[in-house]
Amino acid sequence: MIKSLSVSSEGSLPPLEDDVDSVCSDELLGSQSRRWLADLLTGDMPPESADVHTVGRDGLFVDYHFPLGELELQANVQWKRPQELCSSPQFIVNGATRLDVRQGKLNDCWLLSAIASLSVHRTLLKKVVPLGQSFQDGYNGCFTFRFWQYGQWEEVRIDDLLPTQDNNLIYLSSPDKHEFWSSLLEKAYAKVKGGYRALDMGFPHEAMVDMTGGVAEVLSVSSLPRDLPTFLRRLLAKGALINCANCQGPLEKRNELGIMFRHAYSLTAVEKVKTTHGTEDLVRVLNPWGNTEWEGAWSDMKGPEWNTVSVEEQKRLDRVVREDGEFWMSVSDFRQNFEVMEVCHLTETLGKDGAVPWSCIMHHGNWVPCITAGGSAQGGSFWQNPQFHFVLSEVDSNMADSRKTCSFILALMQKHQRRRGIHLSIALHIYPANPQNTNLSPEDLSRLRPVLCSPHYSSRREVVLRGSLPPGRYVIIPSTSEHNQQGAFLLRVLTEQGNAATPAHKPVPQDAAEHSFSQHAALPSPKSTAHLFKKHCNKKGFCKPLHLHHLLTEAIQGGVLAGSERYLALEHCKSMVVLMDSQGIAQLNWPEFQSLWEKIRRWTDIFLVFDKNKTHRLEYQEVSPALKAAGIMVDDLIMQLVGLRYTEPDMTISYPGFLYLLMKLESMIHKFQAYDMAGMGAVTVNFRQWLHMTMYN
Numbered sequence: 001m002i003k004s005l006s007v008s009s010e011g012s013l014p015p016l017e018d019d020v021d022s023v024c025s026d027e028l029l030g031s032q033s034r035r036w037l038a039d040l041l042t043g044d045m046p047p048e049s050a051d052v053h054t055v056g057r058d059g060l061f062v063d064y065h066f067p068l069g070e071l072e073l074q075a076n077v078q079w080k081r082p083q084e085l086c087s088s089p090q091f092i093v094n095g096a097t098r099l100d101v102r103q104g105k106l107n108d109c110w111l112l113s114a115i116a117s118l119s120v121h122r123t124l125l126k127k128v129v130p131l132g133q134s135f136q137d138g139y140n141g142c143f144t145f146r147f148w149q150y151g152q153w154e155e156v157r158i159d160d161l162l163p164t165q166d167n168n169l170i171y172l173s174s175p176d177k178h179e180f181w182s183s184l185l186e187k188a189y190a191k192v193k194g195g196y197r198a199l200d201m202g203f204p205h206e207a208m209v210d211m212t213g214g215v216a217e218v219l220s221v222s223s224l225p226r227d228l229p230t231f232l233r234r235l236l237a238k239g240a241l242i243n244c245a246n247c248q249g250p251l252e253k254r255n256e257l258g259i260m261f262r263h264a265y266s267l268t269a270v271e272k273v274k275t276t277h278g279t280e281d282l283v284r285v286l287n288p289w290g291n292t293e294w295e296g297a298w299s300d301m302k303g304p305e306w307n308t309v310s311v312e313e314q315k316r317l318d319r320v321v322r323e324d325g326e327f328w329m330s331v332s333d334f335r336q337n338f339e340v341m342e343v344c345h346l347t348e349t350l351g352k353d354g355a356v357p358w359s360c361i362m363h364h365g366n367w368v369p370c371i372t373a374g375g376s377a378q379g380g381s382f383w384q385n386p387q388f389h390f391v392l393s394e395v396d397s398n399m400a401d402s403r404k405t406c407s408f409i410l411a412l413m414q415k416h417q418r419r420r421g422i423h424l425s426i427a428l429h430i431y432p433a434n435p436q437n438t439n440l441s442p443e444d445l446s447r448l449r450p451v452l453c454s455p456h457y458s459s460r461r462e463v464v465l466r467g468s469l470p471p472g473r474y475v476i477i478p479s480t481s482e483h484n485q486q487g488a489f490l491l492r493v494l495t496e497q498g499n500a501a502t503p504a505h506k507p508v509p510q511d512a513a514e515h516s517f518s519q520h521a522a523l524p525s526p527k528s529t530a531h532l533f534k535k536h537c538n539k540k541g542f543c544k545p546l547h548l549h550h551l552l553t554e555a556i557q558g559g560v561l562a563g564s565e566r567y568l569a570l571e572h573c574k575s576m577v578v579l580m581d582s583q584g585i586a587q588l589n590w591p592e593f594q595s596l597w598e599k600i601r602r603w604t605d606i607f608l609v610f611d612k613n614k615t616h617r618l619e620y621q622e623v624s625p626a627l628k629a630a631g632i633m634v635d636d637l638i639m640q641l642v643g644l645r646y647t648e649p650d651m652t653i654s655y656p657g658f659l660y661l662l663m664k665l666e667s668m669i670h671k672f673q674a675y676d677m678a679g680m681g682a683v684t685v686n687f688r689q690w691l692h693m694t695m696y697n
Helices: 016-023 031-042 109-119 122-128 181-193 204-212 228-237 304-308 311-316 331-337 442-447 510-515 526-536 545-557 570-580 590-610 620-629 636-646 655-675 687-695
Strands: 078-080 142-149 152-159 162-165 215-220 241-245 265-275 278-286 326-330 340-345 359-367 388-392 406-415 426-432 462-469 472-480 487-495 500-503 617-619 652-654
Touching (some): 109 122, 109 181, 109 204, 109 241, 109 265, 122 142, 122 204, 142 181, 142 204, 152 181, 162 181, 204 215, 204 241, 204 340, 215 406, 228 241, 228 265, 228 278, 228 331, 278 331, 359 472, 426 462, 472 487, 545 655, 570 590, 570 655, 590 620, 590 655, 617 620, 620 636, 620 652, 636 655, 652 655
Antiparallel strands (some): 078 162, 215 340, 241 265, 241 340, 265 278, 278 326, 359 487, 388 472, 388 500, 406 462, 406 487, 617 652
């Protein structure tokens, strides 16, 4: 295993060439990866803030910042490009299919199951895996994938260096040794999650959300409707992706009929099959391992039931008589051998051909302490939570009975919390709306009962509430389990076409007047902010530290925090710029400035809430709860350092000082998380990385 480089007590580096040669011999590494790891060890690589899409010494793209784990750095692991593994590598061979996925040395069947489900639907696959990529025309060692993250699609670029042992891929591979789309997709997703090790155990529904932008829910098979075939057909007709598992036994051990415990399978079809004895409802299931199949009734190799099905009918089902991981089983056997089903509901932009997916409305929101963080429905401040007016008018058209109801799915996702080690418990409640208003008052909520709600508060990344209600007006309230918890969320409302949900604008009650200040009173409007940026940035449209100083000074002077600008130092602005700067050029473009301004708006809300005596300063004892409201937990030692480093002589923190403190803390936490590749709470950096991290902040 590669040893980390350390700085001696005299401040000098150990002999670098010796370290490189000891771990990078050609016997241990491919020629491409030897140069890559040599650069990594010597620090001869781009800084973290620089463009990571870098050309290596051989003219091919190298992603120097792909997070490496312990296994990939072992001495017997060679990082190789596909052309070093076979004579004529191909991105895709004869189309990307569900059979192109074979598990490697990671417990990531949950991811493989999602990839297998994705490959069944070509329109979905093209969204995540751009199909025009090749190892021939225009090849430069770079491949691009897309993943959905918190409401938008993010492009992820990787190099094609893959970890191998004895010339075989360690992780996911295709049965065709010339095909690499699935291996590269796994690497791209590993980059999103923080390295291959981050893929070791997980939830299929989370991977499906990240690869489809859909909404995933977890269902108990025992609680599914009695008419399961019809239920499954409706899900598949809307383009849903379905995974299933049996969690009742030891990890990946088989039951007596071949179904593996705690292992993710994909359910890809349900069919009514004609036999000589009548019809039988069957489901098609895929084991992403590509082998180890069901051995009961209707099994590929041992099922005499297939003798009652005509050859033409078997061709219609695309039945394959071999152990390839895909098999058919009866609906009753499915119920008995699977415990959990995870369903990913798709939105209108990603539906497969012939499917009629849900219409999706998205709302981004925040729980802000003392303003919009009212806590649970059992507390007295529940009315403070954000509210959304929910109108149901379009009745379901495919209902088998005479009920006139409107189906919908609500999904509440907490954003960016888990990377900070924060796990909020969240839930959804639906109430009938007030006939005169779009929001519910404290009095309304004291007498009303929810018509539908989450069964309990959950710390999952996303909680889902699926239901059906008569046409009418309702109010959706997303909440956390505790009062005054800071957090950002994404609420998605999936309905039939014609139904809608909009934010409910509620008046501020008289007893909340002390909290009526917000950044809207302290900072310019979005339109005025855009004008300020244009006014103060340079001719090329960039904002440098001095420009930011002038901009913030003017912005603060015009609001309720006027006078605080005298505490704004150029050094504050320098730090804010370099901490938000993604290109290493000490200036911000408009999108980067917008990201900074969004932080400033959110932190201003928090400052105004905790500045209880309205002095435009925070007392020292107010700082820790204010940091907690911003999602940053610190211990007493750190608070002592804050007192020594960031306070004024009277032990208070000014408004500009508070912004500077939060920017510094959040940035350094994110830097640590970026280097904490395996999420183990410890990082290793070389001397050059350490200097870059500490000097440019």
